Amino acid sequence: xxxxxxxxxxxxxxxxxxxxxxxxxxxxxxxxxxxxxxxxxxxxxxxxxxxxxxxxxxxxxxxxxxxxxxxxxxxxxxxxxxxxxxxxxxxxxxxxxxxxxxxxxxxxxxxxxxxxxxxxxxxxxxxxxxxxxxxxxxxxxxxxxxxxxxxxxxxxxxxxxxxxxxxxxxxxxxxxxxxxxxxxxxxxxxxxxxxxxxxxxxxxxxxxxxxxxxxxxxxxxxxxxxxxxxxxxxxxxxxxxxxxxxxxxxxxxxxxxxxxxxxxxxxxxxxxxxxxxxxxxxxxxxxxxxxxxxxxxxxxxxxxx
Amino acid sequence: xxxxxxxxxxxxxxxxxxxxxxxxxxxxxxxxxxxxxxxxxxxxxxxxxxxxxxxxxxxxxxxxxxxxxxxxxxxxxxxxxxxxxxxxxxxxxxxxxxxxxxxxxxxxxxxxxxxxxxxxxxxxxxxxxxxxxxxxxxxxxxxxxxxxxxxxxxxxxxxxxxxxxxxxxxxxxxxxxxxxxxxxxxxxxxxxxxxxxxxxxxxxxxxxxxxxxxxxxxxxxxxxxxxxxxxxxxxxxxxxxxxxxxxxxxxxxxxxxxxxxxxxxxxxxxxxxxxxxxxxxxxxxxxxxxxxxxxxxxxxxxxxxxxxxxxxxxxxxxxxxxxxxxxxxxxxxxxxxxxxxxxxxxxxxxxxxxxxxxxxxxxxxxxxxxxxxxxxxxxxxxxxxxxxxxxxxxxxxxxxxxxxxxxxxxxxxxxxxxxxxxxxxxxxxxxxxxxxxxxxxxxxxxxxxxxxxxxxxxxxxxxxxxxxxxxxxxxxxxxxxxxxxxxxxxxxxxxxxxxxxxxxxxxxxxxxxxxxxxxxxxxxx
Numbered sequence: 001x002x003x004x005x006x007x008x009x010x011x012x013x014x015x016x017x018x019x020x021x022x023x024x025x026x027x028x029x030x031x032x033x034x035x036x037x038x039x040x041x042x043x044x045x046x047x048x049x050x051x052x053x054x055x056x057x058x059x060x061x062x063x064x065x066x067x068x069x070x071x072x073x074x075x076x077x078x079x080x081x082x083x084x085x086x087x088x089x090x091x092x093x094x095x096x097x098x099x100x101x102x103x104x105x106x107x108x109x110x111x112x113x114x115x116x117x118x119x120x121x122x123x124x125x126x127x128x129x130x131x132x133x134x135x136x137x138x139x140x141x142x143x144x145x146x147x148x149x150x151x152x153x154x155x156x157x158x159x160x161x162x163x164x165x166x167x168x169x170x171x172x173x174x175x176x177x178x179x180x181x182x183x184x185x186x187x188x189x190x191x192x193x194x195x196x197x198x199x200x201x202x203x204x205x206x207x208x209x210x211x212x213x214x215x216x217x218x219x220x221x222x223x224x225x226x227x228x229x230x231x232x233x234x235x236x237x238x239x240x241x242x243x244x245x246x247x248x249x250x251x252x253x254x255x256x257x258x259x260x261x262x263x264x265x266x267x268x269x270x271x272x273x274x275x276x277x278x279x280x281x282x283x284x285x286x287x288x289x290x291x292x293x294x295x296x297x298x299x300x301x302x303x304x305x
Numbered sequence: 306x307x308x309x310x311x312x313x314x315x316x317x318x319x320x321x322x323x324x325x326x327x328x329x330x331x332x333x334x335x336x337x338x339x340x341x342x343x344x345x346x347x348x349x350x351x352x353x354x355x356x357x358x359x360x361x362x363x364x365x366x367x368x369x370x371x372x373x374x375x376x377x378x379x380x381x382x383x384x385x386x387x388x389x390x391x392x393x394x395x396x397x398x399x400x401x402x403x404x405x406x407x408x409x410x411x412x413x414x415x416x417x418x419x420x421x422x423x424x425x426x427x428x429x430x431x432x433x434x435x436x437x438x439x440x441x442x443x444x445x446x447x448x449x450x451x452x453x454x455x456x457x458x459x460x461x462x463x464x465x466x467x468x469x470x471x472x473x474x475x476x477x478x479x480x481x482x483x484x485x486x487x488x489x490x491x492x493x494x495x496x497x498x499x500x501x502x503x504x505x506x507x508x509x510x511x512x513x514x515x516x517x518x519x520x521x522x523x524x525x526x527x528x529x530x531x532x533x534x535x536x537x538x539x540x541x542x543x544x545x546x547x548x549x550x551x552x553x554x555x556x557x558x559x560x561x562x563x564x565x566x567x568x569x570x571x572x573x574x575x576x577x578x579x580x581x582x583x584x585x586x587x588x589x590x591x592x593x594x595x596x597x598x599x600x601x602x603x604x605x606x607x608x609x610x611x612x613x614x615x616x617x618x619x620x621x622x623x624x625x626x627x628x629x630x631x632x633x634x635x636x637x638x639x640x641x642x643x644x645x646x647x648x649x650x651x652x653x654x655x656x657x658x659x660x661x662x663x664x665x666x667x668x669x670x671x672x673x674x675x676x677x678x679x680x681x682x683x684x685x686x687x688x689x690x691x692x693x694x695x696x697x698x699x700x701x702x703x704x705x706x707x708x709x710x711x712x713x714x715x716x717x718x719x720x721x722x723x724x725x726x727x728x729x730x731x732x733x734x735x736x737x738x739x740x741x742x743x744x745x746x747x748x749x750x751x752x753x754x755x756x757x758x759x760x761x762x763x764x765x766x767x768x769x770x771x772x773x774x775x776x777x778x779x780x781x782x783x784x785x786x787x788x789x790x791x792x793x794x795x796x797x798x799x800x801x802x803x804x805x806x807x808x809x810x811x812x813x814x815x816x817x818x819x820x821x822x823x824x825x826x827x828x829x830x
Contacts, residue, residue, distance in 0.1 A: 087733035101742045143741070
């Protein structure tokens with residue numbers, strides 16, 4: 001186990017993290033997902049050692065890093081931290097930044113290797129302000145990789161990137177991390193991003209981990225309604241959640257009869273708000289269709305497992 | 306949890322606050338005969354003349370400072386660049402030197418009256434009164450208001466003038482309804498500085514025989530040897546400062562005055578006709594009377610006395626001033642760097658309050674600090690002798706005493722420049738360095754220090770300038786026969802050798818002008 005958190009608690013004025021348990025295996029990419037104020041950045045800071053937990057234990061690479069009696073300083077935890085604003089040292093060149101945490105300050109080969117890895121060959125002598133946002137981010141990852149950390153922590157790495165570039169940078173970053181075979185923990189508030197990049201997602205709400213699962217499982221089998229609705233449109237019959245792609249519409253036949261309440265034009269499709277009739281009970285659903293339906297029109301739906 | 310960093314802060318705060326605590330403690334004792342006498346006779350005069358001086362100087366600096374800042378920020382005319390620079394220059398001339406110069410110019414046998422007599426006017430105008438002191442102090446102190454308010458005007462102008470104009474307001478309305486209210490913290494803050502300087506002013510009030518609290522503290526202590534009454538007066542002066550400070554604090558209230566930085570170019574209005582001439586007249590007044598005339602006076606007499614006074618003694622005094630000021634500035638900047646860094650990495654409530662407490666010395670009149678330190682060090686010396694650790698006075702009258710006094714007095718300058726400079730550097734850089742394997746201590750030198758070189762230099766210069774000009778503390782606490790440019794000027798002036806002060810005054814002004822120029826040019830060019 002590369003990282004193990006047990007019963008971790010942290011409070012400032014009020015509790016921010018409550019009984020956090022988390023296990024991460026070598027090479028996994030994990031997302032900590034939640035709304036702002038859910039405690040996700042605090043959790044990352046506690047793992048990095050920038051904040052001290054009030055109780056619980058933390059092991060990195062099977063070594064005790066934190067408990068009630070022991071608290072290893074951040075500089076001795078062998079973690080890499082990629083900051084939201086990249087936090088490159090403005091007074092140092094790209095090379096200076098990359099070699100900052102390395103003992104051998106003349107290790108040109110390492111710089112070259114890493115710059116190749118992040119696709120920025122030849123920018124050794126540039127200063128951070130001469131680089132674009134995306135380039136700065138890649139340098140900040142190279143800087144972290146240079147110290148060969150056990151785990152890389154990334155705090156909202158895509159939040160300051162505009163939407164058009166995001167997909168590309170997401171892909172680049174993932175490629176770099178996969179190539180380096182490092183364990184990585186992302187903090188994000190974007191469920192789509194979390195699903196696209198992670199092996200497992202820890203969903204955090206009010207300082208508690210509500211669910212810790214693979215993206216597929218957390219999407220199709222959410223354990224609570226909060227988790228379900230955070231990942232997109234979720235329709236429920238009693239406790240069972242149905243996603244859009246699990247619902248089939250038909251005019252002629254199907255499992256249940258449904259009646260349109262109202263529809264909203266969304267350009268490529270219509271968003272239909274319908275009432276589904278199951279065993280004499282009405283359940284409100286939201287479904288998409290290419291065709292428009294008028295209020296009170298009815299059709300059939302089938303649910304896939 | 307107390308860590309090493311915070312512990313260092315606590316100890317330093319304790320040491321720096323100790324002298325002030327001594328004064329308060331001593332003053333709380335029972336009333337002495339002199340004190341009763343003071344209360345019955347002249348205490349009300351001390352307080353009323355201090356109040357008159359504070360409010361009158363506040364009023365004139367407000368008009369001069371805000372007026373000059375307004376004209377140079379919002380209007381375009383020939384030589385505006387020159388005025389932006391020249392209006393800050395009176396800062397280089399200490400108030401007491403300005404006072405000596407004008408008392409000489411208006412002396413019975415001198416320039417002004419010779420001129421009057423040549424015109425057939427036989428009347429004598431005595432300038433040794435409170436009205437002249439008000440005018441002179443306003444000329445010497447308005448740059449505080451000018452510089453701070455101008456910076457605030459510039460900022461709100463480039464961020465908000467165009468948006469406000471586009472909403473259909475006139476320029477006048479925008480200034481009165483938006484820019485002026487937004488600059489209120491700068492105005493009140495700089496006025497508070499002026500008022501505190503006025504309360505603690507010693508050289509000029511003493512020379513012009515104005516019975517304010519600060520000279521009264523010294524006279525009661527050294528003239529009447531009545532420490533109880535002196536500390537009582539000191540507490541009075543402290544209370545006045547606290548009132549000024551609480552007004553400033555109250556004024557800030559809850560409203561946010563934060564303005565986003567903007568580099569928007571805003572067109573200045575051109576001035577024409579009589580308005581232009583009025584502007585020139587108004588801007589020239591403080592430059593001529595606050596800088597040009599004193600400079601000419603100093604130049605003329607320095608030239609006259611150069612041969613007689615430029616000797617080894619002058620050189621020794623110059624060296625004294627230089628070494629004490631450089632040493633003070635160096636020690637303060639090093640300590641302030643660590644103090645500010647501690648509240649950066651451990652931003653606890655206590656640490657934030659500590660940097661406020663550490664700044665107390667700057668708000669307290671020099672006289673209060675002086676007698677506080679005398680009392681403190683006398684007690685320590687007594688204890689040392691009683692316990693046979695030393696045989697003679699060890700601390701009292703030593704160079705260390707003077708240095709300590711300067712540190713207490715000017716620590717605020719250092720800590721404030723450091724705090725605001727740290728604020729501009731993201732804390733993430735510090736975290737990044739630590740996650741890359743560096744301790745707090747190493748990070749300080751590898752990351753923050755290189756990024757703060759300019760701010761450290763700036764703070765160093767500010768402390769250096771303040772120390773060179775400092776008079777009352779130096780006068781009271783300097784070692785026997787140890788003179789600085791400031792004390793020598795004072796001593797010569799009080800021995801009625803006004804013209805001989807010129808060369809020492811020149812020393813102070815030249816030394817202050819160089820860094821002042823650097824600072825102004827860096828800001829505005």
